[in-house]
Amino acid sequence: MVEMQGPSLPDPELLKVLRTMALGRAVDERCMNLQRQGRLGFYVPLEGQEAAQVGCGWALEKGDWVCPAYRELAVALTRGVPLSLILNQLYGNVGDLSKGRQMPNHYGFRDYRFVSASSPIGTQIIHAVGLAYASRYKGEKVVAVPFFGDGATSSTDFHSGMNFAGVYKAPVVFFCQNNQWAISLPREKQTLSATLAVKANAYGFPGVQIDGNDFHAVYRAVREARARALRGEGPTLIEAVTYRMGPHSTSDDPRRYRTPAELAAWKARDPIERLKAELVSRGVLSEAEFEAMQEEVRAEIQSAILEAEKLGPPEASTIFEDVFQNPPPNLEEERREFEEFVKEGVVRP
Amino acid sequence: MTELTLIQGVNKALHQAMKNDPDVLCLGEDIGVNGGVFRATDGLQKEFGEQRVLDTPLNESGIVGMAVGMALYGLKPVAEIQFLDFIYPAFDQIVSELAKLRYRSGGQFPAHVVIRTPYGGGIRGGLYHSQSTEQLFASTPGLKVVIPSTPADAKGLLLTAIFDEDPVLFMEPKRIYRTATGEVPDGDHRVPFGKARIVREGTDVSVFAYGAMVPTAFQACQVLEKTGIHAELIDLRTLVPLDIDAVVRSVEKTGRAVIVHEAPKFCGFGAELAAILAEKALYSLKAPIARVTGYDTPFPYTLENLYLPSVDRIGRAIQRTVAAG
């Protein structure tokens, strides 16, 4: 573990950090409820991982590449992605940049160098290596950051990604949020190695384990790894030890595999509470001001939800778009048949 | 006989197989403590222990490859891939190893692994929890491909698969996991491979379907019955081995064929069926063969119901085929 030091950023910026973390939490709370009410099809919560996500996101620069998994909502917030774009994707509505094609939380925002996420585990890790290589080839001074969990360290593309990055000394910061659970599989059944960070040894570059619920520790570790990568010294693996306080997704019931005591122990290390307590104790923030901040982010998410719910689904014919740049004849034929069906009322969009 | 859902049929088959034979083991992600993300393996670890129901690390190539190793020894592993959409890291193990071991070793090292995997759309699963890619596997020599559509078949076909001597990809229609219900024989119920099921008899047109498309096609046939079209619906059950006689015989009787599947049309399994009919029943055909399939696009999220063959789309195709000649 990296040693505790003083604050990593000036206080005004730390207040912004706290607000971003609180916004992530507020989105989570609302969306979990919306899913239960049947207003959202599905949701992947990030509760408990706010310090890891915001800490890493805050340490990156605008030109850096983020290759997320499906849990990185708070990372998107640090990139400046408007809440409305995120909400439109969650609703899969006409305002969704990906035209309602993916499940909720599988977003991508080209303008923010936040790459489209897929559901298969770990595939984005090797993409980050390609992005890093390409950026360096083009003379950009940026890094690529794949986000992945403890389970993904077993995946095929963790192995290829780590190995390739080592060989090419690619400017990659491998950011692993070890949230202790890969759906129902606990970390100790995922691999026999003592830490996940130690896996970097197999690829010839350093791995560090940090307290992923400590914003300052995360921010510092990523800044350092980023600087190292840009000095041409190669990649770093960061294992941010954290906890998934919610279910894997709205389709999961964690009571089947873990104890309430374990959850309670981690709740005592809530990353938002920790940063807030620090700021309060240093007199940077009062309890009342924090309450006001909470109200503010709740209002923000509420209005974004109302806006998103006003929008209908994407045009039916978008189903045939974006398969190829120019559709092949068989797809054109299917589109013509579809339009005919719509006219005849066989298909009712 | 017990009234069960399709997923309960799967569960009962696994339970029966593990009870029959200590060499039957299950392995996969979240299948033990959690009982599977769909609960197909619910209760198995409690009853048979961690040694026989393995929660594996997150690596599909590892799951299938390890099962191959177990089978090389002589165990009968049943691997679960959480979603068909996640099977591709294991494609090498399936195509290059599992399906070829018997052939390449002259029969010395067959590996009979069963790979169970939920497939298909209609559950708001988007691109990566919805696909049907049976055609990729059906055109891999050395691999059997089985898709049940009823609880009784889920149990009977899975038991046959587990005690078969060849590798089997057992695709479970997850959309009807809980909506397909029916009487299931108790005990060691087996349904043979290569025998299609005539769901309803008819004289005007043959409708071929499998998996989750069977109940949808059935509904379309029922609706058309009222308009005087008597459609015969055939559930193929096993794509490999295929009940070629049932396919040809039915079309010889009706003279018309409508093929339904969720997978995209281009190079889909329907193309094989159409080719068979062209080769073996061309002179019985009174109308062009029709295919009702998923579109040749990736699988969408919001608009998935427009993508999937619906009662209306199937019904219209049947009507047109009957009207054509």
Next chain:
Amino acid sequence: MSGVPPSSPARPPSGGAAPANADDVGAGTAVVPLPYSAKQLQELLGSSWEARLKEMYRGMLLGRVLDTRMLGLQRQGRVAFYGPATGQEATSVGAALAMAEGDWVLPGLREQLIALMRGLDLTLYLHHLFGNDLDTARGRQMPCHPSAREARYVSMSSNIGTQIIHAVGLAYALRYKRETGVSWAFFGDGATSSNDFHSGMNFAGVWKLPVLFVCTNNQWAISIPNEKQTASPTFAEKAQAYGFEGSRVDGTDVVAVYHALREAREALASGKGPRMIECVLYRLTPHSSSDDPSRYQPKGWMDRAKAHDPLGRFEAMLDKLGMLPSAEREAVRAELDAKVRAAIQEAEVMPPPRFESLFEDTLRTPAWPLTEERDSFDKEQGGNFP
């Protein structure tokens, strides 16, 4: 077992620098003898050490004789392909001798010598190399892909690394059936980058299975030298990522290999979980008969690598110890060569597999359309066209 062989682990091979860099093959071209005294050999190999040394010599020589003959045949166009294992004989022989009968072998590309030492009949192997009707696999695979059920030597594919995870499944089955055997996974340096190295090592760690991962690091994956394969200084240390021990041994020293693998096998058999051993050696031939190393190897690399010839090093040790006089060695060589020639003679005249075999062994019972394809084969191939 007291003494650690003087030339073994830590920094093999004798005279070589960090072997993760293929260019560091060493400057000298003179063969370095294995560094053992008679006393040390007795300590390492036990009281029947002389017999064991002869066994080792015979095994390595068989591999060499086969390679020489078969590469010659390949050049004459009498076999289509050959994958030599020249330079790897010490590792194969050391491993074969360290195994028990109940062990399983999941081979990589160059472990055929192990099959032969575990009882695969030489003539049957030749039938395989010629892909004739007597080949167990009916000529379906390229040469050098044998399989032998009775030797528990599993059929291999040409795909890299896929067998590594099979070894893990087999080890699980062995433990489940309370068998004492262990499972041996052989693979090269290149395979450490493959998917199933990762899945195999990780799965074996999680269940603490009796798998011995033997990496035959011959410095080259076709044209890719180790330093371009991975940034880790050694392959052995990759085991750390999976929570178990990895070590290195001089893979051109048959005594060291035998000793290290036997010790590891014993630890495995007593339930101590998996181990990885990296055998550092040198590929003394092209990758296969279809490869031309002059396109990618530094000038003179192969000549310098020959300083690590396992057979040469062994013979130099015999010279030093005054064992097995050259006449005796010649007699062994002549005997093995005669055996190989006889096997070639027998196999080469055998007809190709019956056409029906094309349709066998895909599924246990062939299904349509294969049955139809088989039944109409005669008509289609009938030669009456037009």
